[in-house]
Structure formats: C-alpha cells, structure tokens
Amino acid sequence: MTKNQILVILKVIVSGGLIWFLLSSIDIGAAKDRILGADNVMILCAGFVLLLQMGVGGARWWAVMRAIETPLPWFELTKLFWIGGFFSQALPSSVGGDPIRIYMAYKDGLPLSKAINGVMLERVVTIIGLTILVIAVLPWFVPKLNAETQMLTLTVMAMLGAGTIFGVIVLLYLDRLPEALSKFRIVRGMNALAADSRLLFLRLKGAVLASIFGILTHVNISLCVFFLAMSIGVDVTWLDCMVLMPLVILVTTLPISIAGWGVREGAMVTAFALVGVPGEGALVLSLMLGILGIVMMIPGGGFWLIRRKAGEAMSAADAEAAVEQELENTMDASSKNV
Secondary structure, three states, X not given: OOHHHHHHHHHHHHHHHHHHHHHHOOOHHHHHHHHHOOOHHHHHHHXXXXXXXXXXXXXXXXXXXXXXXOOOOHHHHHHHHHHHHHHHHOOOOOOOOHHHHHHHHHHOOOOHHHHHHHHHHHHHHHHHHHHHHHHHHHHHHHHHOXXXXXXXHHHHHHHHHHHHHHHHHHHHOOOOOOHHHHXXXXXXHHHHHHHHHHHHHOOHHHHHHHHHHHHHHHHHHHHHHHHHHHHOOOOOOHHHHHHHHHHHHHHHOOOOOOOOOOHHHXXXXXXXXXXXXXXXXXXXXXXXXXXXXXXHOHHHHXXXXXXXXXXXXXXXXXXXXXXXXXXXXXXXXXXXXX
16 A cells, blocks of 8 residues: 555545544534525525636736746636646545646646746735735624634734744745755755745735735635525624635645545534534535535546646646656756756
8 A cells, every 4th residue: 555545545534534523513403404405596606606716716826927927828727726626626635736736837838946836826825815814804803702702813813914924034035045055955946936935925016916816715715605604594794704714724724634624624613603603504514615616626627638638637646746756857957057
C-alpha cells in the first residue's frame, strides 16, 4: 500500500467518523423532515450561485496572474480552476486540485515558478478577502451575540486580522535570507515567491482588484448557503452567513479529511449554533452544500476529459509528481548557473 493510499484511507476514516458522531448527536427525524420539505427553487438558486463561483474563482486567479506579469485568459484559467475543483471536491485523493492547476498552467506556457506562485498567491488572496469581509460586517453581527460570545468572537477576529497582515509581511520579505543559502532549492523558491508577492501586494491596482475578487468569493458562497438555509427553513440572515461561512471555510481547509467532509459539518454545527440554529438544521445545511458542490464540479471533470483526450491532462497524483520533477529540473539547471 502506497503512502498516498494510506493518507486517503485515514482521511476517509476522519470524515466518516466525524459525520457519524454528528449524526448520532442530532434529531434524525427533524433532519429528515427538513430534507423532505426542502424548497427546490431555493436549491436551484444556490446551484446558480455556485456556478457563478467558478467564474469568480477564475477571475481571482486571473487578477493574481495579471499582477505578477504572467497573464493567461480568464476563460482558460476558469476552466483550469474548475478542473482543480473537480479533483478537490468530487474525487477522494490525498492531494487536492492545486497540482493539476499548476501543471496545466505550466503546460499552457507559464514558467513553472510563476504557475506555482500564482496558485499560492491566489490562495492567500482568498484568505485576505475572507478577513476583510468578516471584519467589515462584524459591527452588524456582534450585537446579536451574548457578552461572553462577543468577547470570544472579537478575539478570534483580532487574531485573524493580525495573522493575515503578518502572513503578507512574511511573504514580502521571504528573500531576505543570507545569500549563501541560495544554494538550497527551497530558498530559491522563496526568493521567487517574495518577488511575485511584491508585484501583487505593493501595486495598488493589482492588490485592490485581486482583493475584490477575494471578497466576492466569500460573498458568493455565503449567498449560496443563505439560499440553502431558506430552502430547509433554517432561520439565518445573509449577514449571519457572511460572518460564519468564511470561518467555516477556513477550518475546512485543514488537510485532515476528504474534501473537508466531516470537518465542514462540525464547523457549521458549531458556528451556526452561535445564532441559534439547531444541530440538525446546520448539519443538513452543510451536507446539502457539500453535495451541491460535487454536482457543480462535474463540468470540471468534462473539461479535464477534453484535455486528457488531447494528451494535456493527467491525474492529480501524477500532476503532483510531474510538478515536483519539473521543479527539481528547473532548480538544478538554475543552480549550475549560480
């Protein structure tokens, strides 16, 4: 059994265990009633919003690539983003869709370092957008909480804001290590990442444009969750979703489960309890979001099959290995010129 297979099995166990635990702690009858009474029109609205999310994600990545001076067409990046989403959400894998995105962008003509840095910085912009949105809507959300929860929420938000600012500063100065360390591959990669980070964050137009798409990402997913909540009679506002869902998404990025399953459900049950949502409502809401996400990723599988038939695509694991090999070849070549 390979290392990747073991990781997949462990993640399946974590996802299954968490979902089983949550199911055992809720009113199954009430959950069933919510599912059977779901409003299909609201579900369709949520699905439409998730479709728009692919375009927003592609635009976010496009804004980053434009800022670091290696642009690709928006529609091409959107297709690659969709393919990455398909591998991240619809298939059990030890690696996500990012290696696929990196490798395909590289094959589309980008320098490997730019392809890697573009995906990494697109992820950073997503966190920046998350932080900006949550802090912006806090003044309207916090008064709904009790005093103890208010203090906890404000503390978490302060830590999130400080952590985001600190993270960006670190990225900007990654290349300030001693010159002697440049013989190491990881240090040369950090130098390139720092240079691209400055291109993105120290130019106002590029930073603002990328951040806007980062914010729209979370506005969009919050709207999707709001529609799903309305479909099953969960009493929350869009404002509630805009504060709670970015935090849920942040927790879900922990690489300990299959596509966030189980972790997302636990985070949503915990987060939505702050605004009085019963456990079965939050759990059904999360499961519906996950299932709808898989359905909306199916076109990404279609785009991948088209490229595979053309000999331009591979599996996520193979893409990760190919990126590693190409990176090693690139770094070895550059070290000979040092």
